[in-house]
Amino acid sequence: MDTTLTNLLDLDPAQLIAYCAELGEKPFRAKQLQRWIHQFGAADFDSMTDLAKSLRDKLKTRAEVRAPAVISDHTSSDGTRKWLVDVGNGNAVETVYIPEDNRGTLCISTQAGCAVNCRFCSTGKQGFNRNLTVGEIIGQLWMAEFELRRTKGIEPGPKGERQITNVVMMGMGEPLLNFEPTVTALKLMLDDNAYGLSRRRVTLSTSGVVPMMDKLSQEVPVALAVSLHASNDALRDGLVPLNKKYPLKELLAACKRYLEFAPRDFITFEDCMLDGVNDRVEQAAELVHLLRGRVPCKLNLIPFNPFPASGLKRSPHDAVLAFARVLQEAGIVTTIRKTRGDDIAAACGQLAGEVQDRTNARIRLQARRGASEVRP
Numbered sequence: 001m002d003t004t005l006t007n008l009l010d011l012d013p014a015q016l017i018a019y020c021a022e023l024g025e026k027p028f029r030a031k032q033l034q035r036w037i038h039q040f041g042a043a044d045f046d047s048m049t050d051l052a053k054s055l056r057d058k059l060k061t062r063a064e065v066r067a068p069a070v071i072s073d074h075t076s077s078d079g080t081r082k083w084l085v086d087v088g089n090g091n092a093v094e095t096v097y098i099p100e101d102n103r104g105t106l107c108i109s110t111q112a113g114c115a116v117n118c119r120f121c122s123t124g125k126q127g128f129n130r131n132l133t134v135g136e137i138i139g140q141l142w143m144a145e146f147e148l149r150r151t152k153g154i155e156p157g158p159k160g161e162r163q164i165t166n167v168v169m170m171g172m173g174e175p176l177l178n179f180e181p182t183v184t185a186l187k188l189m190l191d192d193n194a195y196g197l198s199r200r201r202v203t204l205s206t207s208g209v210v211p212m213m214d215k216l217s218q219e220v221p222v223a224l225a226v227s228l229h230a231s232n233d234a235l236r237d238g239l240v241p242l243n244k245k246y247p248l249k250e251l252l253a254a255c256k257r258y259l260e261f262a263p264r265d266f267i268t269f270e271d272c273m274l275d276g277v278n279d280r281v282e283q284a285a286e287l288v289h290l291l292r293g294r295v296p297c298k299l300n301l302i303p304f305n306p307f308p309a310s311g312l313k314r315s316p317h318d319a320v321l322a323f324a325r326v327l328q329e330a331g332i333v334t335t336i337r338k339t340r341g342d343d344i345a346a347a348c349g350q351l352a353g354e355v356q357d358r359t360n361a362r363i364r365l366q367a368r369r370g371a372s373e374v375r376p
């Protein structure tokens, strides 16, 4: 007899209906179940009081609702909250909540490590370990939403004030290289019986996996951010190795195609500002030449968070301002990202800081688990 429990966090709405059908239940039961899990944060089948007792008994022997365990939980002085989440075999990923006046954004991870190996990214330096499952991806949102509510004493359920209003897939990993689980998790984020987020409030960030950008536009076209970082192919080849496979011309053409389906009428391009590498005003002018009239876009300039193995330095603030001015004067909306969560190493590009050394990761994770485990 198969004693493996089905983790219901792994199932999208259609799969949950199919699962309930296997148990001899009607589709509306799947909807009820889905609401209990994703709107009330329930993991205990006995608490799902409007399900028939016979169904609850079946579920107790065959299914579970299991998000990845939280190993550590830190809150920064600016309110940014970072969880280190155990994804097994000594691997961990990070989930970061960034509160702002009118919204709460959750940055989630889609892979343990990353194969793309961008030069300025500490996750890339740890190499690729494995793809996260649907349950591990959506489980980050599930854990964070209901943990935030618990902390603030806000009731679960659709009436309780939602804490996470926006999701960005900008944590560890290249989401489009873990396509199916990422798409399933996105569908759950958008589903009215789960989180009900609008496509405009969910942003996927990619380093430019061109064929998968097209596929995403057909399956679940959420808002798109593209890690650009360079104004020409020679420079980008050295910063984002994937550029050798999908050079700028192909990437920008894919961005344009994506916009036909996107919920916003622009692509967000991200530039990590590196001292003396990609931050000169001539390079800003080259960027204007590359983008203007080609792809409706906004530029987000990101201060680099240095880490020892990179050999790179953060651009001086004046250089970033001068760079931004060139873009703005050319009519390209340009923002400079505020760094958040610096004191807990939750700022962009620092996410892998605590798990870079995979050799010792398991030992550290076990030590942390003993010291500060927080469970959803």
Ligand code: SF4
Pocket (backbone or CB within 6 Å): 114, 115, 116, 117, 118, 121, 122, 123, 124, 125, 171, 172, 173, 174, 206, 207, 227
């Ligand atoms: S920036 Fe993104 S795609 Fe590049 S190595 Fe880091 S996680 Fe991977």
